[in-house]
Amino acid sequence: MxxxxxxxxxxxxxxxxxxxxxxxxxxxxxxxxxxxxxxxxxxxxxxxxxxxxxxxxxxxxxxxxxxxxxxxxxxxxxxxxxxxxxxxxxxxxxxxxxxxxxxxxxxxxxxxxxxxxxxxxxxxxxxxAPPELGCALQALGLPEKLCHLLLMTHRYLFVIQREYLRLLTSARARGFAPRTNGHTYRTYAWLLGMLLVKSWDRAERVHQAMLCRGFKGKFYCLADLxxxxxxxxxxxxxxxxxxxxxxxxxxx
Amino acid sequence: MHISEGVLSAPVLLAGAAVAAAGVAIGLKRLQHERIPQTAILSSAFFVASLIHVPVGFTSAHLILNGLLGAVLGWAAFPAILVALLLQAVLFQFGGLTVLGVNTATMALPAVACAWALRPLLLSQRNGRAALGGFLCGSLSVFLSGILVAAALIGTGEAFQQAALAIFLANLPVTVIEGLVTAATVVFLQRVKPEILSSALT
Structure with a gap:
């Protein structure tokens, strides 16, 4: 990867x-x-x-x-x-x-x-750097929601990638070796399904944590443009x- | 499945940008503020998933999963794909500025259309029907994306006929794999966390 x-x-x-x-x-x-x-x-x-x-x-x-x-x-x-x-x-x-x-x-x-x-x-x-890109796009007048999506998607890429690699490691530890067959595709599908379930739950926790810190739908840009x-x-x-x-x- | 910058003609680029802008506008309008973290984190999951290479015979193909993205995010698939393409430009320098619209439209339009049309099957409680819905959603959206890419090339000029045909044919094996993976994922989600599918589709 x-x-x-x-x-x-x-x-x-x-x-x-x-x-x-x-x-x-x-x-x-x-x-x-x-x-x-x-x-x-x-x-x-x-x-x-x-x-x-x-x-x-x-x-x-x-x-x-x-x-x-x-x-x-x-x-x-x-x-x-x-x-x-x-x-x-x-x-x-x-x-x-x-x-x-x-x-x-x-x-x-x-x-x-x-x-x-x-x-x-x-x-x-x-x-x-991607965080600056989000701020710059917002400053150039792109929709705020789009820039929020960009910033948060990038922020969680690494977290989700680590989560996926952990799932893959545990599949390999159980003897999973990818080949061209139904078993391989099903295994990847289940890994992917599990990744979506974990992301869904994580999103809920993240949103609650944001609310706790007083999030009101506005991201403050830390990059100084x-x-x-x-x-x-x-x-x-x-x-x-x-x-x-x-x-x-x-x-x- | 992207077209790189500097290939397509102005009318095709404009048409793609118009479709993408309309889709993104609808997607953002329907996206409530409190759903942004969820949509963003699911988008990162799809971005990571699109980096998975699955073996196909002697070679490997990477998953696209736009059908599943449409089923999970609904109209938000448009902004999600635009964001993914922007991130690809930053992380890997793939794609470019003027083709952003065409690439967003070719991937997102089939995703939203297939997920919406196959809603009753995707949301079915019966494994067989959900699997059928997942297979059709996954394979049809990649198939239609391939057709749209080919159409964008042919719309640019007749010199691209063979190239469009080659892309279309090379896309066919991917179609089957996308269908199989999407079918198994949809059944998995129906069993484990059905609200992931039902939140965007109902």
């Missing part, structure tokens, strides 16, 4: 020191032209900008490369299938299907866009980058 901690949010880089709200707005400014880019030039510019931004955030390289490989499994899948159905000039034939030049160009475009978006999310969102000169400069740069990508796309 993958770890649930957020190593990328720990850091003292330039990006980490930006206001989380500015990082989220910057991501919006950056993502829209990248997602809608129709030309290779725009996508390439986006990729370069996102890579620069990631370099500023200085994340651990090994982790980013591993995640990058996972993202590119999907693009590899596109490289296999998209050129087979796009109409155009055939590069070579695979049985009755033609692998087309136009399809390969489209796959290249999508690969650049996906990677640019991944690098931007890694630099701008992964660098925010400060919008400073650096944030204004960053948003200005993001706006310029966004405009540059749109202009490059027009010119092409």
């Amino acid at each position: 993958p770890g649930l901690d957020t190593p990328l949010s720990q850091g003292r880089s330039l990006v980490h020191r930006l206001d989380p709200r500015a990082r989220l707005l910057g991501l919006v400014l950056f993502s829209l032209p990248v997602a809608l880019a129709g030309s290779l030039r725009t996508a390439l510019l986006g990729l370069v900008l996102a890579a620069l931004l990631l370099a500023l955030a200085r994340p651990p390289a090994g982790l980013v490369l591993r995640r990058l490989a996972a993202v590119n499994l999907f693009t590899a899948f596109l490289w296999v299938f998209v050129p087979l159905s796009a109409p155009g000039q055939a590069l070579f034939h695979l049985g009755p299907l033609a692998y087309t030049r136009e399809g390969a160009a489209l796959a290249l475009l999508l690969t650049l866009k996906t990677n640019a978006a991944f690098l931007a999310v890694t630099a701008l969102v992964a660098s925010i 400060r919008y400073q000169t650096a944030d204004a400069l960053f948003l200005g740069a993001a706006l310029l980058a966004s405009a540059a990508m749109i202009l490059v796309g027009r010119a092409a």
Whole structure:
């Protein structure tokens, strides 16, 4: 089971020191032209900008490369299938299907866009610790209930994961070895059912404890969000980058 | 089952965002303040469950469980899935900003629809009927999610026809496993703590 901690949010880089709200707005400014880019030039510019931004955030390289490989499994899948159905000039034939030049160009475009978006999310969102993310989203005007859900879901992920691992350990201690059969699926289902029952009971206790401490439906944000000169400069740069990508796309 | 950022066209992205926004708005409106801790902690349980890899032949697949999520949370499945996708972006950098709507809609819409339609079977006191309801709810919602993902790809352009077909076919074995696991979980919950199922569905 993958770890649930957020190593990328720990850091003292330039990006980490930006206001989380500015990082989220910057991501919006950056993502829209990248997602809608129709030309290779725009996508390439986006990729370069996102890579620069990631370099500023200085994340651990090994982790980013591993995640990058996972993202590119999907693009590899596109490289296999998209050129087979796009109409155009055939590069070579695979049985009755033609692998087309136009399809390969489209796959290249999508690969650049996906990677640019991944690098931007890694630099701008992964660098925010989840509790701060909840506060920042709330400060940006997202519904309060949604932000509460986000904060509490994240808070209990670790608790519930430990609970699940404990259930799994006791199943293994009784000789459970997962295979492709009904017994395995039923065992996982019962583990899952037990996990839901325990979560349900825990939620009741948590809610009672919250009421005891005077909870009245409002979470107080402990992260101090400060919008400073650096944030204004960053948003200005993001706006310029966004405009540059749109202009490059027009010119092409 | 996500589509990554930068693949879909603007109309598809907009349609997904509109469906997701409507669903999340309904889900939040119906979610009372005192139910937030419960919904949040159950969402964490589903998030943890979605990290479980079950063996399928020589390989393994991770559980999606959106059918069960719909049965346990009802309309709150929309905000719960949106939160899970946000957390995935923070924890694993999967997905992106503009596809958030499409990914929420493809997972949550079938979940809510199947759980609502199969309510009488899911809430049945008889094990056989509850298991049938669980199987149909689990497998149909994953099946329909696969169809919606394929539709989003085909709606983007004809170049995605083969890719959509491949995703649809690869999804079929997962459908059966989801059905089996959901069926057994529903029967378990009916026996051990029926209020988990009945609180959202009635």
